[in-house]
Amino acid sequence: MSFNPSAVKPRSLGLLWSFLVGFLVVGVPYWRIPYNKATSSAVMGGAVLIGVIALIARVLIEARFSRVVLVLAAAVPAAVMARVVVDTMRDPTSHNLWPFELVIAFMVGLAGTVPGTLLGSVLRRMLGKR
Numbered sequence: 001m002s003f004n005p006s007a008v009k010p011r012s013l014g015l016l017w018s019f020l021v022g023f024l025v026v027g028v029p030y031w032r033i034p035y036n037k038a039t040s041s042a043v044m045g046g047a048v049l050i051g052v053i054a055l056i057a058r059v060l061i062e063a064r065f066s067r068v069v070l071v072l073a074a075a076v077p078a079a080v081m082a083r084v085v086v087d088t089m090r091d092p093t094s095h096n097l098w099p100f101e102l103v104i105a106f107m108v109g110l111a112g113t114v115p116g117t118l119l120g121s122v123l124r125r126m127l128g129k130r
Contacts, residue, residue, distance in 0.1 A: 014061035015071045022053045022072050027079030035087060035094060047108045050076055051116030058120025059129075065121060069113045076109030077102045 026046040054072045061068065080101055087094045095101065 011061055011063045014057065015063055015067065018053060018057040018061065018068075019071050019075050019078075022050050022075030023079050023082075025049050025053060026076050027082060030079055031083055031086075035083075044108075046076060046079075047112035049112070050109055051112035054113040054116030055120040055123070058117045059123050059127070065117055068120070069110070069117050072113045072117075073106060073109030076112075077105040080105040 026049055030046060050072055054068060057063075057072060058065070058068050081098075084095045084098045084101065088098075
């Protein structure tokens, strides 16, 4: 069995790119902050950023509302998990409660993507897209 890139649907490719952009846009600022200095303002900044990406993705990509929300909300815990992996390689005791970190990160992702996707849906309607 071989992979045929031309068989990939444009919406799937668009969601993949959206996920990667969200992962980097949320992750890079989060990764630069020392773990013991991370505050709620940094987390909420990530929610705003992922919300803007969700808005853009909803307008540009022909995908269902729920799919856009879930894919982009998952970018936030993926960025957190990347940090958990790197930090625990340095110090195995640094993220003792990492499952809770992932749940909180997913909630932050949802808090940003749901309003962003809703606004994107409104813009789609205003632009005459279905």
